[in-house]
Amino acid sequence: MHANTEQPLPRQEQPILRVRDLHAQYRTSPFGVGRGVKAVDGVSFAVRRGEVYGLAGESSSGKTTLIKSIAGAIRPPLEIVGGSVEFAFLPGYGGLQRAPRADVARIRWRNLSYIMQGSMSVLNPVRRVGSAFVDFAYPHIGGSRKQFERQVIAHLERVRLDASVLAAFPHELSGGMRQRATLALATICRPDFIIADEPTTALDVVVQKEVLGMMRGIQRETGSSVLFVTHDMGVHAHVTDRLAIMYAGRLVEEAATARIFRKPLHPYTRHLISSLPRIGDDAPREGLGGSPPNLADPPSGCRFHPRCPLATEICRREVPAMLEADDGHRVACFAVDQGGRA
Amino acid sequence: MSGTPGAAMSGYLAYVGRRLGQFLLVVFIGINIAYVVTHASPIDPVEQSISAVTSYGNTAPAAIEQMRNSLRELYGLGGTPVEQYLQFWKRILRADFGPSMSAFPTPVGTLIARALPWTVGLLAVSTIVAWGLGNLLGGLAGYYRQSQGLKLMGVVAMGLHPIPYYILAMLLLIVFGFLWPVLPISGGSAMNLPQTLTPEFVLSVLQHAILPALSLILIGVGSWFLGMRSLVSHVVAEDFVVYAELAGVRPRRILTSYVMRNALVPQVTGLAMSLGGIFNGAVITEKVFGYPGLGSLLVDAVYAGDYGLVLGVTTISILGVSIGVLAIDLLYPLLDPRVKIS
Numbered sequence: 001m002h003a004n005t006e007q008p009l010p011r012q013e014q015p016i017l018r019v020r021d022l023h024a025q026y027r028t029s030p031f032g033v034g035r036g037v038k039a040v041d042g043v044s045f046a047v048r049r050g051e052v053y054g055l056a057g058e059s060s061s062g063k064t065t066l067i068k069s070i071a072g073a074i075r076p077p078l079e080i081v082g083g084s085v086e087f088a089f090l091p092g093y094g095g096l097q098r099a100p101r102a103d104v105a106r107i108r109w110r111n112l113s114y115i116m117q118g119s120m121s122v123l124n125p126v127r128r129v130g131s132a133f134v135d136f137a138y139p140h141i142g143g144s145r146k147q148f149e150r151q152v153i154a155h156l157e158r159v160r161l162d163a164s165v166l167a168a169f170p171h172e173l174s175g176g177m178r179q180r181a182t183l184a185l186a187t188i189c190r191p192d193f194i195i196a197d198e199p200t201t202a203l204d205v206v207v208q209k210e211v212l213g214m215m216r217g218i219q220r221e222t223g224s225s226v227l228f229v230t231h232d233m234g235v236h237a238h239v240t241d242r243l244a245i246m247y248a249g250r251l252v253e254e255a256a257t258a259r260i261f262r263k264p265l266h267p268y269t270r271h272l273i274s275s276l277p278r279i280g281d282d283a284p285r286e287g288l289g290g291s292p293p294n295l296a297d298p299p300s301g302c303r304f305h306p307r308c309p310l311a312t313e314i315c316r317r318e319v320p321a322m323l324e325a326d327d328g329h330r331v332a333c334f335a336v337d338q339g340g341r342a
Numbered sequence: 343m344s345g346t347p348g349a350a351m352s353g354y355l356a357y358v359g360r361r362l363g364q365f366l367l368v369v370f371i372g373i374n375i376a377y378v379v380t381h382a383s384p385i386d387p388v389e390q391s392i393s394a395v396t397s398y399g400n401t402a403p404a405a406i407e408q409m410r411n412s413l414r415e416l417y418g419l420g421g422t423p424v425e426q427y428l429q430f431w432k433r434i435l436r437a438d439f440g441p442s443m444s445a446f447p448t449p450v451g452t453l454i455a456r457a458l459p460w461t462v463g464l465l466a467v468s469t470i471v472a473w474g475l476g477n478l479l480g481g482l483a484g485y486y487r488q489s490q491g492l493k494l495m496g497v498v499a500m501g502l503h504p505i506p507y508y509i510l511a512m513l514l515l516i517v518f519g520f521l522w523p524v525l526p527i528s529g530g531s532a533m534n535l536p537q538t539l540t541p542e543f544v545l546s547v548l549q550h551a552i553l554p555a556l557s558l559i560l561i562g563v564g565s566w567f568l569g570m571r572s573l574v575s576h577v578v579a580e581d582f583v584v585y586a587e588l589a590g591v592r593p594r595r596i597l598t599s600y601v602m603r604n605a606l607v608p609q610v611t612g613l614a615m616s617l618g619g620i621f622n623g624a625v626i627t628e629k630v631f632g633y634p635g636l637g638s639l640l641v642d643a644v645y646a647g648d649y650g651l652v653l654g655v656t657t658i659s660i661l662g663v664s665i666g667v668l669a670i671d672l673l674y675p676l677l678d679p680r681v682k683i684s
Contacts, residue, residue, distance in 0.1 A: 073588055108590025116588075121581040124600050126607070126678055135599070136589040169679040 015046035022083035039065035054240030072096025130166030385647030444646035461635030476566025484574025528632030618666020
């Protein structure tokens with residue numbers, strides 16, 4: 001069924017995160033009839049130390065479910081039904097939800113932090129911004145409160161925020177300031193791994209560029225690894241080192257970001273990239289026919305085949321394995337030969 | 343945006359001034375309505391008093407006429423309607439409601455002062471206990487949704503909630519007063535005890551308060567519990583709660599500072615309203631349990647056509663509710679920093 005499960009991952013030195021054949025479902029039983037939405041279906045990848053790993057895909061491709069599974073934010077009806085998630089700083093459990101609570105509490109924020117989608121609403125509206133720093137980071141950093149406060153203020157300077165934001169309530173800050181405060185909050189412990197879920201989607205482009213630049217700067221300084229998720233290919237081109245493309249709950253392609261943009265292999269990736277506007281090119285963009293599949297009842301074989309211009313008989317029958325087409329360039333498509341050409 | 347502390351302070355003072363003005367206006371209008379309504383009553387207290395006196399034997403018509411005039415004078419019913427109205431406000435401002443017509447010649451003020459401690463003691467204690475208990479249990483039930491004990495509480499609250507209050511009160515009376523007669527069924531304290539602060543008297547007051555307080559608390563806890571549980575179940579799904587959980591903030595901290603703190607804001611409004619409403623007296627409670635409070639006093643005054651007493655009790659309750667509302671308005675900006683003072 002899952003032909004890609006046993007495929008060895010590309011050679012990497014010391015991955016900080018290794019996801020193996022992860023399967024996650026939303027299980028509900030309306031009117032007593034069991035129903036499973038396979039939002040993540042056999043995903044494998046690894047993130048190296050110090051890199052920004054991008055994850056792209058359209059809405060309802062399973063990006064958010066994948067992140068929730070990795071972060072251990074699993075609540076019914078979401079269920080992990082197979083595979084493992086292994087962080088280098090929490091080895092041996094195969095997933096946060098399987099590790100002892102005390103261990104998970106210790107690594108949260110110390111080693112693993114988040115910048116969430118909708119960062120506007122992630123701060124407690126009735127408490128001052130400074131209290132979030134105390135609640136989130138003080139247990140990990142310790143020392144005297146004075147010393148901690150000095151450290152927070154110094155860190156805020158990196159995102160060009162004044163110490164006065166600590167005494168402000170979230171609603172008193174602008175969207176950009178709040179986002180920068182959240183960025184400072186997520187990086188104050190110098191975590192090994194940061195999960196960034198659509199961190200700049202709600203911001204206007206000018207602020208977006210500013211925040212992304214700061215994020216990249218702090219990441220280089222602290223050496224953190226980042227799993228950066230957004231549907232915005234422009235942002236990926238700007239920020240990520242390597243990029244994986246997700247379609248209907250599966251990865252379809254993974255390579256260095258520059259390489260994907262220069263030489264996309266999968267028909268879906270090629271379509272994503274050719275749809276990006278370029279200055280001076282006013283040729284009309286072609287839309288992709290059809291719509292993303294219903295994950296409660298996905299198409300057989302390759303899930304992209306109903307929309308794929310290159311689909312053949314085998315695509316309908318079998319699931320293409322994620323194979324290395326070229327140096328570090330993996331793709332799951334029967335139409336791509338091993339030489340790296342479609 | 344966020345102004346200087348000095349500007350914020352003077353803004354708050356201006357806000358307090360405006361609210362105080364509104365408060366006085368509301369009280370003025372309320373007392374006027376009470377005046378009009380009592381004077382529109384078909385019962386003429388003067389004629390009632392006269393018929394009470396004359397029923398004991400023959401009285402000369404001239405003496406009756408003289409009595410009628412002096413009673414009118416005493417009750418503030420002499421002169422033209424305008425003169426009566428001005429006379430009324432003169433008395434109100436001196437907190438003088440005149441003599442009671444039904445308990446002549448005891449002043450209305452004395453009757454109210456006698457009833458007030460009973461009502462306030464019973465209702466303040468049971469309102470606060472019900473609010474505290476209901477919100478605590480409701481908050482826990484909303485947060486720990488898997489707990490069997492709290493689920494059971496929810497079922498009990500749901501079951502108690504729709505029972506009409508007087509049925510529940512009667513049931514308590516029947517069970518603890520007749521079937522298992524362990525508690526007194528009527529009055530505020532034992533008849534034969536002098537009302538001084540002796541241990542016997544205090545014990546007797548407590549014994550007599552158990553049933554009425556229990557009936558109020560049972561109903562009150564149920565409704566606060568259900569309200570708080572549904573508020574909390576909405577707050578736990580908010581981004582800032584999920585984010586704090588992912589950050590590994592201690593569950594107890596999340597429950598208090600993140601979940602309860604946000605859910606309590608509307609509940610505090612409810613508490614202030616209920617406390618303001620105390621001065622209406624709990625008419626049904628006091629009637630069912632024969633409690634010597636404001637509620638009983640009001641009902642008796644209405645039956646006797648005792649203008650002065652009705653107006654006195656009404657004025658006290660108008661003041662009570664208005665002060666309650668004023669207190670919320672003044673406290674709200676402190677509870678929820680998002681409330682704009684403008």
